[in-house]
Amino acid sequence: MHRAERRWLQAGIATLIAFLALIGVAALHDDIVPPSHVETIDPTRVAETPPFDKPGLRQTGPHSYEAYIVAHIFSFDPAHLTVPAGARVTFYATSPDVVHGFFIPGTAVNMMVVPGWVSSATHTFRRAGTYLMLCNEYCGAGHHFMYGAIDVR
Amino acid sequence: MNEQSEARENRLVLAHLFLAMAALTVGAALGLLQALSRAGWMSLPRWFDYYRILTAHGVLNALVFTTFFICGLATLMTYRAIPRSRSLVVGWLAFWVMLLGTVMAAHAILSGKASVLYTFYAPLKASPLFYIGTTLLVVGTWIVLADLAGNALWLSRNRPGERLPLVVHGSVTTFVMWFIATLGVAAEMLFFLIPWSLGWTPTVNVMLTRILFWYFGHPLVYFWIMGAYLVWYNILPQFYHGRIFSDALTRLVFLLLLLLSTPVGLHHEFLEPGIAAGWKWLHTMTTYGVVIPSIMTAFAVFASFEMAARRAGVRGLFRTIAWLPWTNPAFAGPAFGMILFIFGGLGGVVNASYAMDTLVHNTMWIVGHFHVTVGAPVALTFLGISYWMIPRLLGTTLWAPKLALAQTWTWFVGMGIMSTAMHWAGLLGSPRRTDNVAYFGSTVAAAWMPQVHWAAIGGIILLLSMLLFVIVMVGTLRMPRTQSQPMTFASPEEEAMAPAPVLDHIGRWAAVAIALALLAYAGPIHELLEAHAYGAAGMRTW
Ligand code: HEM
Ligand SMILES: [Cu+2]
Ligand SMILES: [Cu+2]
Numbered sequence: 001m002h003r004a005e006r007r008w009l010q011a012g013i014a015t016l017i018a019f020l021a022l023i024g025v026a027a028l029h030d031d032i033v034p035p036s037h038v039e040t041i042d043p044t045r046v047a048e049t050p051p052f053d054k055p056g057l058r059q060t061g062p063h064s065y066e067a068y069i070v071a072h073i074f075s076f077d078p079a080h081l082t083v084p085a086g087a088r089v090t091f092y093a094t095s096p097d098v099v100h101g102f103f104i105p106g107t108a109v110n111m112m113v114v115p116g117w118v119s120s121a122t123h124t125f126r127r128a129g130t131y132l133m134l135c136n137e138y139c140g141a142g143h144h145f146m147y148g149a150i151d152v153r
Numbered sequence: 154m155n156e157q158s159e160a161r162e163n164r165l166v167l168a169h170l171f172l173a174m175a176a177l178t179v180g181a182a183l184g185l186l187q188a189l190s191r192a193g194w195m196s197l198p199r200w201f202d203y204y205r206i207l208t209a210h211g212v213l214n215a216l217v218f219t220t221f222f223i224c225g226l227a228t229l230m231t232y233r234a235i236p237r238s239r240s241l242v243v244g245w246l247a248f249w250v251m252l253l254g255t256v257m258a259a260h261a262i263l264s265g266k267a268s269v270l271y272t273f274y275a276p277l278k279a280s281p282l283f284y285i286g287t288t289l290l291v292v293g294t295w296i297v298l299a300d301l302a303g304n305a306l307w308l309s310r311n312r313p314g315e316r317l318p319l320v321v322h323g324s325v326t327t328f329v330m331w332f333i334a335t336l337g338v339a340a341e342m343l344f345f346l347i348p349w350s351l352g353w354t355p356t357v358n359v360m361l362t363r364i365l366f367w368y369f370g371h372p373l374v375y376f377w378i379m380g381a382y383l384v385w386y387n388i389l390p391q392f393y394h395g396r397i398f399s400d401a402l403t404r405l406v407f408l409l410l411l412l413l414s415t416p417v418g419l420h421h422e423f424l425e426p427g428i429a430a431g432w433k434w435l436h437t438m439t440t441y442g443v444v445i446p447s448i449m450t451a452f453a454v455f456a457s458f459e460m461a462a463r464r465a466g467v468r469g470l471f472r473t474i475a476w477l478p479w480t481n482p483a484f485a486g487p488a489f490g491m492i493l494f495i496f497g498g499l500g501g502v503v504n505a506s507y508a509m510d511t512l513v514h515n516t517m518w519i520v521g522h523f524h525v526t527v528g529a530p531v532a533l534t535f536l537g538i539s540y541w542m543i544p545r546l547l548g549t550t551l552w553a554p555k556l557a558l559a560q561t562w563t564w565f566v567g568m569g570i571m572s573t574a575m576h577w578a579g580l581l582g583s584p585r586r587t588d589n590v591a592y593f594g595s596t597v598a599a600a601w602m603p604q605v606h607w608a609a610i611g612g613i614i615l616l617l618s619m620l621l622f623v624i625v626m627v628g629t630l631r632m633p634r635t636q637s638q639p640m641t642f643a644s645p646e647e648e649a650m651a652p653a654p655v656l657d658h659i660g661r662w663a664a665v666a667i668a669l670a671l672l673a674y675a676g677p678i679h680e681l682l683e684a685h686a687y688g689a690a691g692m693r694t695w
Contacts, residue, residue, distance in 0.1 A: 005402070005452060012448040023434075023506070034433035034507040037426050042687045073694050098694055099274050099359065101515055105582020105597055108511045110424055114359055115276060116687040117426040132597040136515040136584035137272055138204065140277070140345055140694025144589040 035111070035121060043115035045098040046070060057081055057089075068091040069115045071100040071135065074142030081133075082151045088124040101137035106148065112137060125152045155638070158239075162442055165244045169225030170546075171511055172252065173218045173627065177532070177593035181211035183558075188571070188612030190591055192263040192548035192605050199309065203588035204268040204695055209442060211271030212287075214374075217255050220290065222535045223380035224251070225298045227324035230383065230541070231301050233640060234318035243303070247296035254289025257282050264464040268695040272366060275344070275357045278691035281350040290343045291335050298328040317657050319403055320387050320642050325474050326407040329663050330372060330414055333670060337368030349691060356688025360427045360681050367418035368674060375443070379407065381534040384487060385454055388538060389584065390643035392484040395461030398453040404656040406453070406528050408444040411659075412666045416673030417443060423507045424514050427684065432677040433507065439673065440505040447498060448535065454491065460646065480573045482557035486537015489565035490530035493572075497526035500576070502664040515586070518579025518607075525572040533564055544629055548637045552628030556621055563618035571611025578604035 046052050047070075055068045055077045067089050072076040083089060093102045093113045100113040106125070111119040125131070135146035183206045189195045190203055197203055228244060260282065261267040267283035305317060305325050317325075341362050347358045359544060386403050390396055397403055419436035422428055462473040478484045500522040503509045513519060544551045583590050583601040590605060592598040655661075 005399070005456070008452045009445075009449065012445065016441055016444060020438055023437060023441075033430040034437070035425050035511065036428060036430040036433065038170055038429060038684070039426070040684060040686050042200050044687075053439075097692060099691075100278050101584070103515065103582070103584060108508075110514050111513050112422075112425045114363075114426055116359060116691040119424075119426040130593060130596070132582070134584055134592065136587070137274075138207075138586040141202065141204065141268075142585045142694075143204070147592055147595075 003142035020055075022104065027105060037120040039135040041094050041118055043094075043096050046094060046138070048085055049066070051092075052094060057083065063088055065089045067091045069102065071095045071102060071146075073097050073140050074135075074146040076102075076135075076146065076148045080151070081148075082153060083125060085128045085152050086124070086126060087152070088122065090120060090122040092118055092120050094118045098139050098145070099137050100135045100139050102133065103136040104131050104133045106131065109133075128152045160241075160243060160548075162229075162639070165241055165248065166229045166232075167543070167546050168226045168248055169221045169544065171257075173220075173222035173225065173535070174539070174622075176213040176217040176221065176255075177536075178619055178623055180210050180678070182216060183207075183210040183615055185612045185616045188609040190588060192602075192609035193589070194609060195378050197588075202265075202268070202695075204270070204586075205262065205265055207269050207586065208270050209259070209262050212258060214532075216252065216287070216290065217590055218535075219377045219380065219527070220294060221251065222246075223327070223376065224294060226295065226378050226383060226535075226538075226542075227301055227382060229327060229531075229546075229640075230320035230387070230642065231304050234320045234642070235304050237307070239613040243296060243300045246454045247293045247300060249293075250296060251290050251293030254286045254291075254293060257286025257289065259286075261286065266458050273347070274366070275346065275359050275362045276689035276691035277695075278350055278693055281347060283341055284346045284350055288339065290346070291339060294328070294335070295332060298325075298332050301325050301328055307618040319397065319400060319645065320383070321381050321479075322404055322657065322659070323379070323407050326375065326404075326411050326659055326662075327383065329659055330379065330411040330666070331376045331410055332665065333411075333666055334369050334372030334376070337365045341365035346381070352411060358681070358686055359689050360686060361423070361678070363422065364419075364428070364678060364681060366672050367421045368415065368670070369418075370421060371418040372524070375410055378447075379410055381487070382410075382450060382491065383407065383532045384534050384538045385450070385491070386644065386669070387642045388541065389454075389484060389487055390457050390461065391641065392481050392541075393458065393461050394465070395643070397643050397645040398456040398460070398650055401447060401653065401656060402453055403645070405503065406449050407447045408656065408659075409426045409449075410443075412669060413439065413672040414444045415666065419673075419677065420507075420510075421506050423510050426683060427686065428677050429680060431682075432633070435505060436673065437505060439501075444498075444502070457646075462475065462553035464605075480558060482551075482554055482561050483537050483541035485542070485558060486564075487534040489531035489561055492538070493525050493533075493565070493568060494530035496572075497522065500525065513579055514522060516579035516586060517575045517583045517585050517604075520585045521572040521575030521577075521579060524568060524575065528572070529564070529568040533561065533568075536564065537561055540625070542640075543626065545638050545640045547629065547632075548634045549629065549632040550638070551625070551638055552632050554624055556628075557625045560621035560625060563614055563621065567611045567614030567618055569581075569611070570610050571615060574604045574611060577601075578608065580660065613652055 051068045094114045095113045103110045107123045109121045111122045117130040133148045261280045267279035269277040269279045348354045417440040420440045467476045578601040581601040
């Protein structure tokens with residue numbers, strides 16, 4: 001092996017190890033792990049299964065909320081939410097038909113909504129304003145009509 | 154080896170290459186329609202709607218163009234490096250099976266029975282024709298592998314003691330990697346999607362089909378990259394009177410790609426339910442491992458440039474770059490691709506970290522990313538090297554090389570503009586795979602519309618570039634077939650060390666690759682099966 005080649009590789013692998021170490025520390029020490037939620041639901045009975053039988057917003061604490069969203073072709077139920085600024089909202093979403101996406105641009109709420117499964121993500125809405133919430137996985141002919149809004153007051 | 158049998162082989166290779174180019178030409182035209190429709194500059198008729206077009210664009214460009222081209226390239230390299238009189242029955246069988254599959258899938262898509270995009274996520278349910286056709290395309294490539302491996306075995310049996318030529322080693326390794334990867338999609342098709350689309354099974358396990366798809370989906374992109382690397386290592390050095398930097402390093406790069414391409418696919422499923430965080434985390438770590446063969450390649454390509462420049466008495470970074478044969482379109486195409494690949498690599502590192510991926514998943518950022526990896530480096534390499542290969546295969550010279558050079562420039566500029574705009578739109582939140590992204594006057598969406606317009610401008614330049622390519626090819630086809638130019642591959646620099654024979658035992662490396670794939674996937678697949686998830690019935694929502 002040429003000397004220059006060995007140096008280049010050593011530098012590359014050292015960077016790589018530094019990266020991996022960082023991810024490792026972030027995971028073990030700061031609990032920064034990939035998003036994951038493992039919970040099943042019968043996709044043919046979403047409308048009868050609590051809490052998705054009554055989709056919408058619930059307050060669970062002074063500043064914390066849970067939002068249950070049913071994503072179906074081609075709309076979200078509910079398509080409109082209003083929360084106060086500073087609210088920490090945990091979203092739970094599922095689909096009775098095909099795969100959808102649930103994405104709020106400008107936040108880290110971005111998840112795949114898969115029939116048979118419940119997805120979850122949390123966000124604290126600090127800034128007031130109107131947020132777009134949209135389906136970012138192709139779900140059929142009306143996919144681009146599938147959007148809604150969150151008003152943060 | 155006489156000229157006649159070489160001409161017979163050339164016809165097989167040409168069939169693959171021309172089919173690839175036809176697919177790309179149609180695919181690029183559809184790409185422009187998408188870009189214009191998203192920008193709101195045209196509206197598509199109902200009988201030729203956005204998602205039908207997008208499915209065709211993805212399938213034609215990402216699956217048909219790349220696969221046919223790589224099959225042609227690997228067949229050419231293997232045949233030329235092992236000159237002997239051979240039967241072409243297996244080679245043609247592969248071609249016809251692939252073509253049959255492509256026609257079936259294309260028919261299903263264009264008639265509107267399969268607007269499921271090239272990822273065909275269940276429970277969107279397409280016509281069985283689509284699934285069976287795509288499966289046949291894959292089965293055809295297995296026959297190509299049999300042909301390549303058969304030739305390599307013939308060599309080791311009949312010329313004992315002779316090493317596997319570098320191009321054969323690279324071609325066979327690429328196809329072995331591909332074979333291991335396609336087992337995932339074949340299982341998805343044969344055990345789940347095909348019986349379900351035929352109505353034999355009522356429901357489908359959605360998460361299982363997704364994990365099988367991405368088991369295949371990530372190595373798919375490495376299949377394209379390995380095709381480009383075959384060109385970068387083995388053909389390009391001749392254009393600057395250079396040599397391959399190192400025989401051993403080249404073999405090792407391909408073997409590492411064989412090992413590391415598969416056990417990483419969950420990085421496409423970071424935001425999905427049903428897969429425990431630990432598995433996603435494991436695949437993040439292995440994903441960063443695939444960086445190693447790519448940094449080795451960056452080094453080897455640059456070292457090869459520099460050593461050739463030094464032999465010619467040129468020194469210094471900028472002088473070396475300026476000295477390279479930029480006026481040769483067969484060099485300029487791949488070299489422009491390499492420049493854009495730097496951005497592709499950086500973007501890939503971003504996507505692989507799950508915290509960042511959450512911000513860009515399924516936004517236009519991702520579309521920008523793969524146009525700056527497969528759409529530029531791979532496509533520019535294949536288009537550029539066609540200017541060298543096609544005239545030689547036809548026994549003629551290239552028509553209008555200046556026009557060909559203009560083609561490489563326009564593709565470079567067009568793809569540069571389009572993918573930069575796509576990346577940017579994605580950062581602002583513009584979703585991918587979506588027809589109308591203005592969301593009826595939403596102020597959030599207004600922020601990304603300028604970028605969507607820029608992407609359309611890039612798309613227009615790209616289509617002009619595609620037309621230039623077609624014009625040059627038609628001109629070349631009409632040139633007199635009198636000049637037969639030799640087709641040779643680059644040879645390596647003198648080695649400091651004798652290369653280890655273990656590098657030639659591709660089968661053993663394949664066994665390790667399978668073991669790694671099992672280690673990475675047995676756990677999450679087992680958990681999905683244990684979850685006893687509800688099946689989904691499937692429907693046609695378009
Ligand atoms: C030549 C000009 C091209 C143009 C104008 C173009 C344009 C586009 C546009 C606008 C999209 C995004 C659509 C959306 O997400 O809503 C797209 C998607 C895509 N393009 Fe291209 N593209 C071109 C070339 C290529 C090439 C050469 C390749 C690969 C070899 C390619 C592969 C893809 C793939 C795989 C997708 C994703 C399809 C999907 O999401 O299902 N494109 N293209
Ligand atoms: Cu959708
Ligand atoms: Cu990947």
